[in-house]
Ligand code: 5GP
């Protein structure tokens with residue numbers, strides 16, 4: 001999708017601080033970090049949100065990719081949070097599915 005911000009990051013049309021990538025997924029640092037470590041993990045293929053997702057393998061592998069990114073950032077032992085905001089009421093602003101990987105500070109519950 002040429003008008004999608006994250007598709008444009010995948011295509012290299014918009015710069016991003018890339019962390020790692022695989023054939024299917026890309027991880028890059030959030031431009032407005034909410035924790036000492038804040039990385040976004042996305043499928044390279046466009047899916048607008050969890051509501052539109054129909055490929056169980058893709059979503060499962062996205063979660064394992066996020067787990068691997070967190071481990072690579074040194075967060076596995078202390079802990080980290082993986083968040084998928086879905087639709088506006090949950091705070092989704094970019095409609096290309098992404099997992100937020102947040103760590104490096106204590107996380108509160110319930111989330112705001
Ligand atoms: P959402 O609010 O949709 O769950 O998360 C979108 C995230 O994308 C936000 O945390 C926001 O800071 C991040 N973001 C928005 N535009 C850009 C950008 O151009 N580059 C990067 N790296 N992150 C962005």
Ligand code: ZN
Pocket residue numbers: 001004005006007008045046047095096
């Ligand atoms: Zn997209």
